[in-house]
Amino acid sequence: MASPWLYSPIASVQSPSPEVTKDDEDSMCSNALKDEFRHNTENRFIPLKKAGSGTYGVVWIALQAALTAQNPVPSANTLRAGICAVKVPVEDSDECTVASEVDVLKRVNAATSPTMSKHFPELLDWLLTLEPSENDNFNWFSMAAIIPSITLRDVSSSCDRSKEPMPETLVSHVAVQLSNAIGFLHEQSPPILHEDLHEGNVMLKVDMKSPFKMPTVVLIDFGLSGRCGGTSTLGDELMFYALLFALANTQQPCTHDGKLPPEPLALCHHDKNWIDFVMGLYWALELESLPLREFNNLYVPKAMERVNNADGRTLSNIEDLLRLIMERVPQITDEEILEAIAISESN
Ligand SMILES: Nc1ncnc2c1ncn2[C@@H]1O[C@H](COP(=O)(O)OP(=O)(O)OP(=O)(O)O)[C@@H](O)[C@H]1O
Ligand SMILES: [Mg+2]
Structure with missing residues (x-):
């Protein structure tokens, strides 16, 4: 044939x-x-x-x-x-x-x-x-x-199109769930390294039943897992921080090279926890070091708090954003x- x-x-x-x-x-x-x-x-x-x-x-x-x-x-x-x-x-x-x-x-x-x-x-x-x-x-x-098939890339593209930052509560939610998932992989013996962490390889399982619930974060695409043959988790950690840093900076100036000078970001946000979180990611990337365990201790509890305390308006903004994306994804x-x-x- x-x-x-x-x-x-x-x-x-x-x-x-x-x-x-x-x-x-x-x-x-x-x-x-x-x-x-x-x-x-x-x-x-x-x-x-x-x-x-x-x-x-x-x-x-x-x-x-x-x-x-x-x-x-x-x-x-x-x-x-x-x-x-x-x-x-x-x-x-x-x-x-x-x-x-x-x-x-x-x-x-x-x-x-x-x-x-x-x-x-x-x-x-x-x-x-x-x-x-x-x-x-x-x-x-x-x-x-996973239907509808939505990745974080769809979410960041949608935010880019509407010139809106990605909701901080959604970024915090992704940080919590993804750090759990990656931590679980790294705890295995030998550790499972994903080695290809980016927006296109993280899906959101969206359940639009009422009342609205935050989507489940699903890590996909293990096609490159183990390709380097080592056991160091640093590569995954840096890819994870770069992914969160990019999400946190959707629609911020100078983010396309993946790095943002700290001062402007600190000036335009007033929530101390959020500034600490973004600056923590920034320095982790600059210094190429922040073990996931430390990330979990330093930032995950605060991110969880933000998600758990999200008010109705914040949740309905996220719901609207996800609905908008789902409308663009062709249904079967x-x-x-x-x-x-x-x-x-x-x-
Ligand atoms: N279980 C699933 N259910 C629905 N859609 C999926 C599922 N797994 C993957 N997809 C969709 O297929 C796309 C490609 O999947 P995957 O990343 O595993 O393949 P790939 O060929 O390695 O792609 P790439 O090289 O672009 O990362 C994903 O971005 C997602 O949109
Ligand atoms: Mg992929």
């Missing part, structure tokens, strides 16, 4: 055809990618939407095909419960990253208590080809889908589910 990857947008741009519109190209490209995904997962999954892709992997929101094999096919609403997220390696990437991610998720899932497990993806199933050949290169794993409709099943049956 000709590789569907040949239908890359770049290839299409190089050989323009007057009859083919941009929408046609996108849809051809998307259909080809879906074919590739079905092939690589041996038709175990029916792709619905691409959730994201990076240097090493592509994540698809997909239906478990076995669920649709029943006669009669269950309703779209029932099938919704069988939606999961499936990660496959991008072509030419090192398949080992999928295997090592599965290993880490197995360790994390086995070790966590329910209060901790909510901060990590739940591994459902996987297939690893031990000796991949050109035609047999089946590596994938599935995990519980019943029609899309039924159409995806029909396409997969016709193949």
Whole structure:
């Protein structure tokens, strides 16, 4: 079979055809990618939407095909419960990253208590080809889908668009939950190092039922975990502080290089705890040192206090922000589910 990857947008741009519109190209490209995904997962999954892709992997929101094999096919609403997220390696990437991610998720899932497990993806199933050949290169794993699929990057982009700082209470909430999750990883023996902590690798599980509850912070993407082979937790700690520092400084001047001169920030905020928190991050990054244990002692109790004492107005601002982001994330409709099943049956 000709590789569907040949239908890359770049290839299409190089050989323009007057009859083919941009929408046609996108849809051809998307259909080809879906074919590739079905092939690589041996038709175990029916792709619905691409959730994201990076240097090493592509994540698809997909239906478990076995669920649709029943006669009669269950309703779209029932099938919704069988939606999961499936990660496959991008072509030419090192398949080992999928295997090592599965290993880490197995360790994390086995070790966590329910209060901790909510901060990590739940591994459902996987297939690893031990000796991949050109035609047999089946590596994938599935995990519980987080829908709507929102990352901290979506939140900071939304704040950037509306030229608003990220709510301090939300940043504090992320600091508390993420420091817990990272601390848990580092406590394992040997420690689990994430090694790729950034806004795109932190998801928010949003529950919009009333009354509003703060979202659950979920740390995803263990594809680079352990790549350096060491046990020093410093790299993760600095990435974590840089991530919080960037969130705390959304919409502040001079933040794009990741560093902000301390004085202007101190001048424009009056809450002492918040200034201490941001300055603590600043100096941790400057000095390249602040063990997570110390961060937990110095700042987490104050951040927790801020979250626990948040007033109704603060919470409703955060709720509005999350609603706005969710409206931008395309929902999976019943029609899309039924159409995806029909396409997969016709193949
Ligand atoms: N369990 C999940 N449920 C829903 N969406 C998910 C899930 N896991 C990942 N995603 C989405 O897929 C995107 C890519 O996932 P992930 O970071 O694991 O892949 P990646 O290929 O390593 O990407 P990158 O290199 O950009 O970090 C995430 O940013 C998120 O939007
Ligand atoms: Mg990622």
